Amino acid sequence: MVQNKIYSLLGLAQRGGHVASGEFMVENSVKAGKTCLVIIATDASENTRKKFSNMCAYREIPIMIFGTKEELGHAIGKEMRVSIAVTDHGLAGAILKQINDTAKKREGM
Numbered sequence: 001m002v003q004n005k006i007y008s009l010l011g012l013a014q015r016g017g018h019v020a021s022g023e024f025m026v027e028n029s030v031k032a033g034k035t036c037l038v039i040i041a042t043d044a045s046e047n048t049r050k051k052f053s054n055m056c057a058y059r060e061i062p063i064m065i066f067g068t069k070e071e072l073g074h075a076i077g078k079e080m081r082v083s084i085a086v087t088d089h090g091l092a093g094a095i096l097k098q099i100n101d102t103a104k105k106r107e108g109m
Contacts, residue, residue, distance in 0.1 A: 006067075006075075006095055006098045006102070007074075007075035009091060010072070010084065010095065011076060012091065013088060013095075016088065016091070018086060018087045019076055019084055019085065020035070020085040020087065021072075021073075021083070021085070022083065023048065023082060025085070027055070029087060030055050030056065030061060031055075033059070034085075034087045035059075035087055036061070036062075036087060036088065036089050036091075036092035037061070037063075037086040037095060038061060038063045038064070038083060038084070038086075039064050039065075039067070039083070039084045039086070039095070040064070040066075040083050041065075041066075041067055041069040041072050041081070041082050041083070042065055042066065042067065043068050043069055044069070044082045044083070045082075048082055048083065049065070052083060062092075062096055064096065064099050069081060072084055
């Protein structure tokens with residue numbers, strides 16, 4: 001249920017023009033200082049995870065591992081996506097909160 005909220009927020013961010021998706025676009029967005037949150041698919045390669053983890057850690061940008069490539073792509077109305085950058089502070093905060101709430105609920109089970 002909470003995952004649906006996360007995907008809905010990603011779709012809202014996409015419709016509002018606050019999403020960069022795909023490795024090249026996400027990397028450019030992060031390096032340009034426009035990114036508030038990076039989401040990496042759970043089934044992304046270890047190299048991709050390491051690349052974005054290092055890039056985001058250096059720039060102090062939150063990064064979350066969430067959803068599959070297919071789920072992330074579907075949420076923003078595209079084909080499979082390994083990485084998504086959210087460029088709006090409010091939406092990034094809401095998505096981050098929902099992901100953290102999901103993690104807490106799993107730990108409580």
